[in-house]
Amino acid sequence: MKTLFRASFDLMLVVALLIAAGITASAQSAKLQLDQLDALANRASETVDVKLDERLMQTTAKFFAGKDPDDAEIRDLIKNVKGIYVKSFTFEKENQYAPADIESVLSQLRSGGWNKIIGVTSKKDGDNVDVYLMTVGDQISGLTVVSIEPKEVTIVNIVGPIDLEKLSQLEGSFGVPYLNLPPSKPKSDK
């Protein structure tokens, strides 16, 4: 009986360690939890949800090998990307969503190693575009763009190293919408 108790205890310890390891890995991951945004779909006139996970990206990366020089650039740009996740909600009228609706995403970006490097606000149009980077040492491990307009919310979450200067090349491909990012150089203002 004592041996059985000891074995059970060991098993529980291993399970607890595995869970703790999972939580730690999750905290350091650049992949955001975006599922809580799905509630917005009930109010949105159009919803787009794109999930290109690591397995898909790795499986297909080597096939972006066309003769076109643009293909080579795209291949280099995404060769180490581990995932591209996009959620976009378009609303018929203004004020159909509240800041609280996207707080679950913003709170993740305020912690967990993210730095806001670009923030553009248009008082006239009410448009806001913020770009966040997660870095590990000198390496970019993730990038997130949060675009908030009176009638539209778009979150683009790219996991893995990505060249910010070349981000615009992804616009219109891989489910990434046109973001109208400013051509400014990144500045860290954590």
Added chain:
Amino acid sequence: MMMKLTLTGIMIALTLAAPLGARADRDDFNAVVKAIEQFYHVKHQNVPLLARAGVKAVRTAAKIRGGQYKRIAEAGSVRVAFFEDQTFDSHGNMAAFKASIQNTLVANWSALVQTLAPKEEEQTFIYVRDANEKFHVLVITIERHEATVVQATISPQVLADLVRDPNGVGKTITDEATISDP
């Protein structure tokens, strides 16, 4: 004691693996068609003839444009279910339909793209899964009065095209399978 633990571990692993194996063997294409029929109270038509005509039409259109026809789906791999002249009204509960599709395709399928436009009753779902060295793609398109479900086997190269342009290639797969010659 060690033996007991090992046996317990094996039993847990088998318990977890069994439902996945059973689900992997079932016909997900038919399950999706059935899920649409049950949710919207509609009936599908199988259109193998239209599917063949569709390939011909796409090939002809490519030649007319001066381009080279490039087959998207592997030959003979296309399955199509077509719902025509029926009413697809989610009664404001598109989320429930989305959930039913997700529950139906829980085994091995990865959701690539989902687009919903409730006011227009338009929805598109694109799922992919491994098929040995190739891939299965499932494209579900629902509009107010018609819907199509297309499953096809595609090469890794086509999967790369799909990843790069999910909506465009997804639409091409559906068009290739369903558009008939004028």
